[in-house]
Amino acid sequence: MQEFILESQITPEATLCSDICSPAILIVGKTGAGKSTLGNILIGQPAYEGPFKTSNSFDSVSQECETFGMFMADRHLNVVDTPGIFDTERPDEVTLAKIGEVVQLCSYGIQAIIFVLEAGRFTAEQEEVVRKITEYFGPESLGHTIVVFTKCNIEQTVDPSVMSGAFNEQLRSLLSTVDGRWAIVPNPDVFDERDDVFIQQISHIRQMILQMMSVYTIALFERVRQTRETQSRIIEEDRTWAAQQEEDRLRNLAQNEALEALERRRAEQRRQAQQELEAAAASGQNRLNEQVRNLEAQAARQRQDVEEMQRRINNAG
Numbered sequence: 656m657q658e659f660i661l662e663s664q665i666t667p668e669a670t671l672c673s674d675i676c677s678p679a680i681l682i683v684g685k686t687g688a689g690k691s692t693l694g695n696i697l698i699g700q701p702a703y704e705g706p707f708k709t710s711n712s713f714d715s716v717s718q719e720c721e722t723f724g725m726f727m728a729d730r731h732l733n734v735v736d737t738p739g740i741f742d743t744e745r746p747d748e749v750t751l752a753k754i755g756e757v758v759q760l761c762s763y764g765i766q767a768i769i770f771v772l773e774a775g776r777f778t779a780e781q782e783e784v785v786r787k788i789t790e791y792f793g794p795e796s797l798g799h800t801i802v803v804f805t806k807c808n809i810e811q812t813v814d815p816s817v818m819s820g821a822f823n824e825q826l827r828s829l830l831s832t833v834d835g836r837w838a839i840v841p842n843p844d845v846f847d848e849r850d851d852v853f854i855q856q857i858s859h860i861r862q863m864i865l866q867m868m869s870v871y872t873i874a875l876f877e878r879v880r881q882t883r884e885t886q887s888r889i890i891e892e893d894r895t896w897a898a899q900q901e902e903d904r905l906r907n908l909a910q911n912e913a914l915e916a917l918e919r920r921r922a923e924q925r926r927q928a929q930q931e932l933e934a935a936a937a938s939g940q941n942r943l944n945e946q947v948r949n950l951e952a953q954a955a956r957q958r959q960d961v962e963e964m965q966r967r968i969n970n971a972g
């Protein structure tokens with residue numbers, strides 16, 4: 656049976672590292688979940704006053720990834736604290752890209768990905784955080800993930816079976832994808848760091864970290880990144896193609912509508928011209944009839960004049 660590491664073998668001074676010179680322990684999760692607090696605890700520093708900055712303000716604190724080196728059971732490891740997902744100030748894509756940059760520096764691989772979840776109801780939002788992170792790291796990352804719960808109550812912390820008894824179906828399913836690796840981070844407001852419960856729970860986390868058989872590598876991450884980029888390129892190309900199709904459709908529609916309008920305008924012009932022609936013809940005919948009538952009247956008058964003259968000649972003769 657695996658021995659519990661009751662005495663953490665940590666260097667008295669954890670050191671801020673600019674480069675990651677040994678396998679990393681990557682702490683990820685939603686903003687404010689307690690990642691930096693756990694980071695401090697893992698490197699053996701006061702939970703809230705350690706080098707990883709923590710805060711109880713509503714704003715997210717860790718904006719950049721930070722790394723501290725330490726020894727754990729004679730193994731040098733780097734604890735990497737990351738900014739939180741669901742930060743109101745920053746889109747998740749930016750946060751994930753920052754996490755991606757630090758993963759690229761983990762040339763010794765990642766010994767464990769610690770997924771920090773707040774105890775309580777496993778909400779849709781938490782599910783979304785899990786989805787985003789596992790999608791970002793790829794399904795293989797689950798084989799290197801430990802789920803830890805923060806903000807548990809005393810009962811749950813003292814007796815983890817109280818905690819597991821309250822797991823819902825979604826949470827159970829998540830924990831089965833990480834081969835049941837889960838643990839509790841005792842609330843530093845309630846448990847003294849020298850308290851047996853505190854030491855035991857943190858030792859359990861350290862033990863799980865050290866028990867990981869293999870590391871999650873940059874090569875794995877790169878493969879996932881390439882797949883993700885290929886997928887986004889395909890999605891982008893599909894989107895561009897669909898947009899082009901729509902543009903063509905609208906252009907054709909506009910052209911057809913313009914042609915139809917032109918045709919309607921021409922038909923109207925033809926109809927008006929026809930009407931004018933008919934009106935002109937009708938008025939020409941009227942004028943002609945009038946002229947004929949005038950000429951006939953003139954001829955009748957001339958005939959009368961001739962007859963009158965004839966009569967006068969006859970009378971004079």
Ligand SMILES: Nc1nc2c(ncn2[C@@H]2O[C@H](COP(=O)(O)OP(=O)(O)OP(=O)(O)O)[C@@H](O)[C@H]2O)c(=O)[nH]1
Pocket residue numbers: 685686687688689690691692693703708709710711712714715716717718737738739740805806807840841842843844
């Ligand atoms: N009740 C309770 N509060 C905790 C626990 N762990 C951390 N906190 C509090 O939660 C708040 C946020 O803790 P942080 O460790 O700064 O959280 P974070 O995940 O690093 O936050 P960001 O860096 O902003 O993403 C602080 O007020 C802590 O005091 C816990 O186990 N229980």
Ligand SMILES: [Mg+2]
Pocket residue numbers: 690691692708709716717736737738
């Ligand atoms: Mg933080």
